[in-house]
Amino acid sequence: MADVISTNRVEPGIAVVTVNSPPVNALTVQGWFDLAEAITAQGRDPECHVVVLRAEGRGFNAGVDIKEIQADSAYGALIGANHGCAAAFAAVYDCAVPVIAAVHGFCLGGGIGLVGNADVVVASDDATFGLPEVDRGALGAATHLARLVPQHLMRTLYYTASTVDAHQLHHHGSVYRVVPRAELDEAALAVARQIADKDTRVIRAAKQALNGIDPQPVHRSYRYEQGFTFELNLAGVSDAARQDFLDNGKGE
Template sequence: MGISTTRPGAGIAEIVVDAPPVNALTVQGWYDLAGAVLAAGRDPDVRVVLLRAAGRGFNAGVDIKEMQSTPGHGALIGANRGCFAAFAAVYDCEVPVIAAVHGFCLGGGIGLVGNADIVVASDDAYFGLPEVDRGALGAATHLARLVPQHLMRAMVYTCRNVTAAELHHHGSVLEVVPRDALRDTALELAGNLAAKDPYVLRRAKESLNGIDPVDVHRSYRYEQGFTFELNLAGAGDRHRDAFLHDNKES
């Protein structure tokens, strides 16, 4: 369990998140994921990274239990910095990152997927930002890379989810396949990229980041400032405690 990296094919690094029950990552988990992605990208033998998860869903964001059980604000600050590091690692990875998404992709999962180069998903996948209902803000920067502007705003305010089929319609999910075909589909796509000239592929990633109209690092950091304000105002703890109270069985 945790974060593991394997080599399922020539030039492919497969990074798997396995943090039961819902792949909600601890502070250390976010940093571990960031380190794994960056290390894979720096490896000259790697031409593409496949990021996926085991278990019930892709990612449920931060570990709220850790945050609420840790005295002071250390876990909140750690989670914010850890998420920033992990999202940035996907974006800054020196090779293309393919995200293979199944089940739920919520909160921090949106940050990872929104910064990926290519997204494939299973037909049971759904995506959303429950942040407003948790007394926090963040990852609208990355959601805006997946859906049109007005839908992004509606999703932030209402905390509604969208399906993989909807994202395929918007062009942000490349393929939607049955869940049992997701990994094979992602590996086939990864193999296609891995067969290309590695120098050209790395320069392509660098050039695409260079022409991006939004600085995702600064934009996300700006959002995070409002999470700290909400916490200082008491809204963060109030909503996180309510969430844990309503989900004791988890």
């Protein structure tokens, strides 16, 4: 069985981290921590100048594995998923080198956390982005959605659990390029080559500088959101919403 998270050095200085967790790339607790470790490890390697984060299968990412959470009545999986997501999102943001997200198909929930914290986003023309959290009785990643769209659109998408496509995000400037699905990997690598060709000492300093002037405290903001998810779980709201999602055949 193939690893859920794999890393390849496709060209000098370019690391490609791939998520492959069929059927929808919804990650388990361990999967989120493995993703965080893979991205962080590449940033620590002086031979790595840039990371491309991509996925196999039907879509980029469908968030957390709801079945795993629902199977644990003691909330250990829920706590683990929250910590795992926070670790993976932080790994993208804090990676010592730029991270390019190559997005295809659906990018939902935790996928927004990864993409919102990426340095560059390239998407295929079939890509859609959204947070279905309110329909699952949860909250989170509005912090990251707010990095992709303007404030009022973010709120509308959040309250309605609606999605936007790659062309809309390109209009807002958060997606750098939109290409046909078959050209996505090459489009991401084209940007990666431009970055990898530069002095990595300068690029690493630039990443630190850009994070240092970022007006959004992404780590604290996301953890604040997660506190409301815990409240909803304690009140029984989230458990009922997740079970309804699974009972209606949506949790593949």
